[in-house]
Amino acid sequence: MKKTEMTAMARVLTAIGHQEADRIPFFLLLTMHGAGFLDMSIREYFSKAENVARGQLFMRARYGHDCIYAFFYAAIEIQAWGGEIIWSDSGPPNAGEPFLRNAENIRSLSPPKVRETDCLCRVLQAIAILKEQCKDEVPIIGVVMSPFSLPVMQMGFDRYIELIYEQPELFRHLMKINEAFCTDWANAQVAAGAAAICYFDPVSSASIIPPAMYAGTGFEIAQRTLARIKAPTASHMASGRCLPIVHQIAQTGTALVGVSTQEDLAEFKKLCAGKICLFGNLNGIEMQRWTQKDAETKVKEAIAAAGQGGGFILSDNHGEIPWQVSDETLMHISEAVRTWGRYPLIWTKHDT
Numbered sequence: 190m191k192k193t194e195m196t197a198m199a200r201v202l203t204a205i206g207h208q209e210a211d212r213i214p215f216f217l218l219l220t221m222h223g224a225g226f227l228d229m230s231i232r233e234y235f236s237k238a239e240n241v242a243r244g245q246l247f248m249r250a251r252y253g254h255d256c257i258y259a260f261f262y263a264a265i266e267i268q269a270w271g272g273e274i275i276w277s278d279s280g281p282p283n284a285g286e287p288f289l290r291n292a293e294n295i296r297s298l299s300p301p302k303v304r305e306t307d308c309l310c311r312v313l314q315a316i317a318i319l320k321e322q323c324k325d326e327v328p329i330i331g332v333v334m335s336p337f338s339l340p341v342m343q344m345g346f347d348r349y350i351e352l353i354y355e356q357p358e359l360f361r362h363l364m365k366i367n368e369a370f371c372t373d374w375a376n377a378q379v380a381a382g383a384a385a386i387c388y389f390d391p392v393s394s395a396s397i398i399p400p401a402m403y404a405g406t407g408f409e410i411a412q413r414t415l416a417r418i419k420a421p422t423a424s425h426m427a428s429g430r431c432l433p434i435v436h437q438i439a440q441t442g443t444a445l446v447g448v449s450t451q452e453d454l455a456e457f458k459k460l461c462a463g464k465i466c467l468f469g470n471l472n473g474i475e476m477q478r479w480t481q482k483d484a485e486t487k488v489k490e491a492i493a494a495a496g497q498g499g500g501f502i503l504s505d506n507h508g509e510i511p512w513q514v515s516d517e518t519l520m521h522i523s524e525a526v527r528t529w530g531r532y533p534l535i536w537t538k539h540d541t
Contacts, residue, residue, distance in 0.1 A: 197255040197327040207500040213530035215503040217254040238314035260332040269301040289344035300370035313381040320382025331378030335390035336367030372417040379420040394429025411441040439465045450506040455494040468502040484521035493537040
């Protein structure tokens with residue numbers, strides 16, 4: 190029997206509660222695409238909160254996905270610390286030369302004051318505008334970089350790895366500073382209207398550090414940090430593998446975990462059913478070349494692997510769909526979810 194149509198918020202909460210909603214929820218985690226719809230450069234688009242709010246509302250109306258994504262760009266946190274930003278016409282702005290060129294500078298480092306930092310205030314203003322428009326019908330997702338992963342942009346990957354192994358006292362001091370910033374930044378977004386916070390932590394993934402190392406670093410840091418965030422959280426490794434550490438990720442208190450396209454979604458679901466909600470794992474890079482048939486096939490495969498019993502939200506595997514993915518492909522994904530994502534998923538028993 191067809192279930193009553195739910196709001197996006199109710200649909201997502203039902204999935205997180207490991208129950209079947211009216212259909213599979215899906216997140217199109219779009220950031221830059223709003224600039225194209227508003228006929229702006231990426232830099233101009235992110236220069237005003239009103240632009241981002243308009244873009245997000247337009248894309249939500251066009252594709253009908255189940256969230257509003259309040260993420261601007263990862264390097265905005267480096268911008269907040271006074272670091273360099275490099276803009277592009279065809280991709281997200283990136284952090285420039287790391288501002289921590291000497292590890293000893295960590296001793297005198299102070300976190301930015303979120304509500305006094307222009308670039309962060311633009312994000313908060315956009316969230317407030319979106320909250321006014323969406324009320325509680327659609328979850329607004331805020332974003333933070335984890336204290337453990339942010340130093341890759343603060344000081345560079347090589348210097349950071351050396352810090353972890355060779356200067357543990359300075360490493361712990363940097364984590365204390367970053368944890369204070371991360372929680373303040375997350376809670377400011379919650380106060381502005383974000384319903385949940387996506388906690389990006391790629392350095393914790395098994396693609397970057399050994400799982401045994403995670404226990405004494407990213408895991409402990411996430412436990413401390415997430416406990417201080419005043420909203421549900423989703424932990425995302427930004428394409429990195431996390432199946433070897435997912436039992437520990439679940440112990441951090443996070444409600445969801447992002448699944449890499451490099452991992453077996455069905456195996457992930459079997460291990461996590463009833464414990465932690467999954468979201469993923471469409472390949473955003475390959476998505477740029479998808480035909481309508483490709484989109485339908487990939488959506489069906491993901492739903493068949495993880496959709497039964499709730500506990501699954503369809504999304505891309507990285508947390509940001511590339512600028513080069515076309516409007517046509519995004520429409521095909523949306524249509525495929527509506528065609529094949531209705532509960533009960535009877536078709537999965539015989540047709541994948």
